[in-house]
Amino acid sequence: MRVCRREGMSSGRCRGIVSPYEPERIEVYAPKGRPEAVRVRKRQTRVREVLNVWRIDEEWWRRPVSRLYFSLELTSGARVTVFEDLATGAWYRQGWV
Amino acid sequence: MRVACIAIPHFPLQVEKQLCRGLEGPLVIGGTPFDQAPVIDCSDQAGERGVRPGMPLSEASHLCPEAAFLPMREGGYDDAWEQVLYELGAFALRIESAQVGLAYLDVTRSSRFSKGEGRLGAALVAMLDRVCGLAAGVGMGNSRFLARQAAYRASPVLVIPPGTERRFLAPLPLDVLPLDEEIKERLALLGLTTLGRLAALTCAHLSSQFGRAGRSLWEMAGGIDETGRIPKRPRRREVEKEAVADAPLETMDRIEQAVGGSLDAACAELAKMGRSCRKIRIALSLQSGDRLECSLVMKRATDAKRGMLERVMSALSSLPIESAITGFRLSLSGLSRTGEQEGLFKGRPGLAQKLEGVKEYLSARYGEPTLFRVEEGEKDARLPERRYVFREV
Numbered sequence: 485m486r487v488c489r490r491e492g493m494s495s496g497r498c499r500g501i502v503s504p505y506e507p508e509r510i511e512v513y514a515p516k517g518r519p520e521a522v523r524v525r526k527r528q529t530r531v532r533e534v535l536n537v538w539r540i541d542e543e544w545w546r547r548p549v550s551r552l553y554f555s556l557e558l559t560s561g562a563r564v565t566v567f568e569d570l571a572t573g574a575w576y577r578q579g580w581v
Numbered sequence: 582m583r584v585a586c587i588a589i590p591h592f593p594l595q596v597e598k599q600l601c602r603g604l605e606g607p608l609v610i611g612g613t614p615f616d617q618a619p620v621i622d623c624s625d626q627a628g629e630r631g632v633r634p635g636m637p638l639s640e641a642s643h644l645c646p647e648a649a650f651l652p653m654r655e656g657g658y659d660d661a662w663e664q665v666l667y668e669l670g671a672f673a674l675r676i677e678s679a680q681v682g683l684a685y686l687d688v689t690r691s692s693r694f695s696k697g698e699g700r701l702g703a704a705l706v707a708m709l710d711r712v713c714g715l716a717a718g719v720g721m722g723n724s725r726f727l728a729r730q731a732a733y734r735a736s737p738v739l740v741i742p743p744g745t746e747r748r749f750l751a752p753l754p755l756d757v758l759p760l761d762e763e764i765k766e767r768l769a770l771l772g773l774t775t776l777g778r779l780a781a782l783t784c785a786h787l788s789s790q791f792g793r794a795g796r797s798l799w800e801m802a803g804g805i806d807e808t809g810r811i812p813k814r815p816r817r818r819e820v821e822k823e824a825v826a827d828a829p830l831e832t833m834d835r836i837e838q839a840v841g842g843s844l845d846a847a848c849a850e851l852a853k854m855g856r857s858c859r860k861i862r863i864a865l866s867l868q869s870g871d872r873l874e875c876s877l878v879m880k881r882a883t884d885a886k887r888g889m890l891e892r893v894m895s896a897l898s899s900l901p902i903e904s905a906i907t908g909f910r911l912s913l914s915g916l917s918r919t920g921e922q923e924g925l926f927k928g929r930p931g932l933a934q935k936l937e938g939v940k941e942y943l944s945a946r947y948g949e950p951t952l953f954r955v956e957e958g959e960k961d962a963r964l965p966e967r968r969y970v971f972r973e974v
Contacts, residue, residue, distance in 0.1 A: 505965045505966040506966050540963050540964065542964065578966075
C-alpha cells in the first residue's frame with residue numbers, strides 16, 4: 485500500500501492512498517490528438533511508438549466516463565498506458581491495465 | 582554449530598502406510614518372495630521374526646511366511662523424501678540429507694526464533710506429523726554424530742545441551758561408532774565396550790594405537806564437533822515437464838490436448854509442493870527442426886490448470902508455427918507458497934495484535950482511518966481502478 489500525495493482521480497476519505505490502478509495526472513504533448521511526448525514526474529520523454537489505441541465509454545446514465553486510451557512505447561524503452569479524459573481534456577497515466 | 586538430526590524410522594514403511602491405508606500385520610517391502618532382490622524395509626512384527634533390511638526376500642518369506650510383501654514403489658521413495666526435505670526448508674537454510682529418512686539441519690540461528698531448541702524440535706515433529714503424516718525423532722547436539730544418536734533415542738525430541746555431551750554418550754555401546762571390524766575387535770580385546778570408557782583415555786593413547794582413526798574415535802566419544810559445516814540446500818525454483826509426441830501435432834486441438842496433459846502433471850507437482858507459479862515458459866520442437874520459445878507472466882501466481890492452459894494456448898496462437906510440433910518443454914517458475922498472503926494473519930494472534938497497534942498509532946497521528954485492506958471489486962470492470970477497492974481494516 486503506497487501513500488502518495490500526488491494529484492489523482494480518487495477522492496473522498498482515501499484521497500491520500502492511491503491504488504496501483506488509480507490514474508495519475510500527467511502532462512502529454514499531443515498537438516494532433518496523438519501523444520508525441522509525455523512528462524511523468526518532471527521528466528519529459530518522447531514517444532517512440534503508439535502500440536495500441538482504444539476507447540472506453542461508460543455510465544452515460546450517471547457520470548459519463550469517456551476515455552481514449554493509448555499504449556505507448558517511449559524512447560527510454562518503457563511502456564506506459566495513458567488516456568485522455570474526453571470530458572475534461574485532461575491526460576492521465578493508468579497505473580496498471 | 583548446533584545440529585538437529587531428523588530420523589524417520591522405517592521411512593519406506595511409513596510412506597506405504599500413508600499411501601495405502603489399512604495395511605496391518607507384518608509387512609515386508611522390496612518385492613514378492615520370488616524376486617531376487619533384498620528387503621528394503623520391514624515392520625516391527627516382521628523384525629521380531631528375524632527379518633532385516635538387506636536380506637534376500639526369499640529368506641524373509643521363510644522367516645515370516647504370513648507377512649504381506651509389497652513391491653518397492655517406482656522411483657523408490659526419493660520423491661517422498663524430497664517432499665520432506667522441502668518442508669524442512671522452512672526451518673533451516675542449511676540442510677543435509679544423509680540418506681532417505683535421515684537429515685541434518687543447522688539450527689544454530691533458527692533455534693533463536695523458536696524460543697529454544699526444545700520448542701523447535703517439537704515444531705519439527707508436529708510439522709512432519711501434520712504435513713507429511715510421518716512419525717519422527719529429533720535430536721539436537723553439537724555435532725552430526727551426537728544429534729543422530731540423540732534422534733535415535735528421542736521420544737520424540739531429545740536436546741543435548743552444550744557441556745553434557747560426555748554424560749549422554751558415556752553409556753552408549755561402541756557399535757554406534759562407524760568403525761572397521763578390525764578396530765572393533767581390538768577395542769573389545771582391550772576391554773573398551775562403551776563410549777565412556779573410550780573417552781576416559783587420552784587422545785595420545787588412542788592415536789598411538791589406531792593412528793588417525795584413534796583421534797577421530799576420541800573426538801566422537803567426547804562429543805567434539807566436526808569441522809565440516811552443513812551446506813546450504815539449493816531451493817527448487819522450477820517445475821519442468823517435457824513431452825515428445827507419438828505423432829506430430831498438427832492441429833490446435835491436439836496441441837491443446839498434449840499441453841493440457843503436461844500441465845496436469847505439472848499442476849499436480851505444484852499442489853504436492855504447496856506452490857503456485859507466476860511464469861510459464863514453453864519451448865517447441867518443430868518437425869522442420871526449428872525451435873520456438875515463448876514466455877508469459879501471469880497477473881497473479883496460480884496453481885489452476887485451466888487458467889494456465891488458456892494463457893499458454895493464447896501465447897501459442899500468436900507464434901509463427903509453420904510445421905507440426907514433435908515435442909515441447911514446459912517450465913513453470915516464479916514459485917510462491919499458495920495462499921501465503923491470505924494466511925498471513927491466520928493463527929498468528931501476535932501479528933494481528935501488532936497490526937491493531939499500528940492502526941491505533943496511525944489513527945492517532947493522522948486523525949482519520951489510514952489502514953485499508955485491498956479487496957477485489959468489480960472483477961470485470963472496464964475501468965482498471967474499479968477492479969480493486971479499499972476497505973477499512
